[in-house]
Amino acid sequence: MSGAVRRALLEGSEAIVEAAVGAGCRFFAGYPMTPFTELLEHFSRRLPEVGGVCMNAESELEAVGMAWGAVAAGARAATGSTGQGLSLMEEALSEITLAELPLVTFLMARGQQDYHQATRGLGHGDTRHVVLAPVDVHEAVAHTRSAFEIADAWRHPVMIYGDYLLAHTRESVTLPTEPAVVPDRPWAVDGTLGGTGRSRLISPLGFAKAGQHSPGIEAHQRAIAAKQERIAAAEARADVGACDDAETIVVAYGTPARFVRAAVAELRRGGHRIGWFRPVTLWPFPGDALADAAGRARRVLCFELSAGQLVDDVRLAVLGAAPVVPIGGISTDSSGFGVGRLLDTEVVATRILAAHRDEPLPPLPDSGGLP
Amino acid sequence: MTGTSPPADVRRIGVAVPELLLTGAHHMCPGCGEPLAVRGFLEAIQALGVARRTIAVAGIGCYTSFSMTTDVDLVQALHGRAPSVATGIKRVRPDALVYTLQGDGDMVNEGLQEVLHTAARGERITCILLNNGVFGETGGHMTATTVPGQRTKNTLEGRDPTVHGHPILIGDLIARLDGAAYVARGSVHTPGAVARTTRMFRRAFETQLSGSGFSFVEVVTMCPTGWFVPTLDGPTYLHDTLGAVHVMGELKVDGRVRSTEELRAENARAEADAARRLAAGGLDEVP
């Protein structure tokens, strides 16, 4: 990180909001839902202080609509929710992608069961969002600024995939204090061109104003698909550790990757040749990097807090070069919002070791029923 | 091509194609009432001199074809979602005149909560509803504003309230929300009604520009295609069916909600007055 910085001890939600404000975000709309709520609370406090607007939207449908309008009008804007709330937003998120609007979305997921939702385009049509999955609060701050930059560079939506742990963990973080450079947006509607014959139209349909070139739906959708291929080639990022001599590679993303990293370090100390691979972008998935790492391994393990979603992308990347073994599973606390007993370095290490030795996995730990 | 040309010693009192349309050509059916409402609000914007600070948000319906020909900055929204998109625009650009254009299927079916929340919030935008009581674009299906007895493709014997429920009188509903400053229901079934509706648009935009709150203009429009009536019967059908339930008039002015009885009495006077003035040679206040 270059330039002026300030250090602060912040909860993940607050750090993300500070990073967003620092990135020039001046509009946010959201609807409370655990563990996304704190993000909304911090935005509602911070944005008015910098001349921005935070809308307490009456529903997720309206939150995403408001953010759509704000981005179209030229603001750096964001919205977000949990996976449940994003389900309600999906129709609009697909159309926003087709309208080429650089919206940033914060998915503060209740665990990792929203991987398919996040990476398979969030809705209908041939659309994908860039998805960044920070491992900790420090990286969430960096990702938040990049999210706005990537969105602007491609005129394409970008999502941050966070979770309960990220939202609620306090860490010492470094925040850039230099103001973000917000590029010109000549395409944005500001109302000034009415009656000139050159007024603007922001449409997901590939239509233009009468007299201007209108690609039509098919050509427009093909152009978006081609842009997504260019994004996929340019933006895939991964974080890799101890894979060079590894017989076993453990793939994990987001905050659980921290536990995997710790477990692998522990097992390494015990002399086991195990490495870890963390997709930093979930879409585009860093498949080439994983294939490269997996080329020398005997097996690839996949740890995720779901019944098996990330594992699809892992299998597609490894393409049979090594067996892929899912070692995660569904694990939540009794509320369903938080972290279950599976997310424990010792438990994770036990499962990695069992799979490393081609032994059966121990049963998933139960987190208990209602309190 | 012009069929006849004007004599020399005359003054033009109205252009054929509204100046804020890039072209007058459109794909609407013969006898459709929607272009009349479009003319009305575009001429009101022109008359107020605010075209160069106007941003429109369009929903999805037959009228969406005007998204390509309306010469103001425009965001094409989803079916039902225009009011929240307009909210985001207005909050980012508070000096702009922001209006939405939706049909009854878009606003009262798919997006009912949006317009109610936006009105209750007192959002300083103007929402325009083109209400013909039918999904015109899909070929004539029942909407939430279809009136009892009205035949549609999925209420072939007419809308039966015991089976299909009752229509929502959206203008009346919005008028009762504190955030709504100006609420009117116009119509386009006669030249006098069109002129009156245009004045409603002007007052709604003035309300927005004055910052006093949310403004709303509903326009009951002919859809001869979706009603399965000859084009020439459209205005009468409108008057006798939809117009009898969705009663024309200013439903809320300066914070005062007006009753349906009040509106009916006013309409009787207005109809007599318009007929008298037309017979006498003109509607001088026509924009």
Add this chain to the structure above:
Amino acid sequence: MSTPRGTVTIDVEACKGCALCVPACPPQVLSMSPDRNRAGYHYPVLADGCTGCAACQLICPDFVFEVYRAARPAGVR
């Protein structure tokens, strides 16, 4: 012939033949032509007696009419 009070131009090719203008004209000086335009629609023709009231313009969904009034109303000159 006395000076007409008003007149209209009719963009025949823009007309879609709905005939809404005919009953809307107070002096009843519009009628549908038996001829058709290029799109195949009958279109209105104007007889003497237009007052320039603009009713036809207000009711026409296809923006066919431009309306003119005598610069000095007949009878005032």
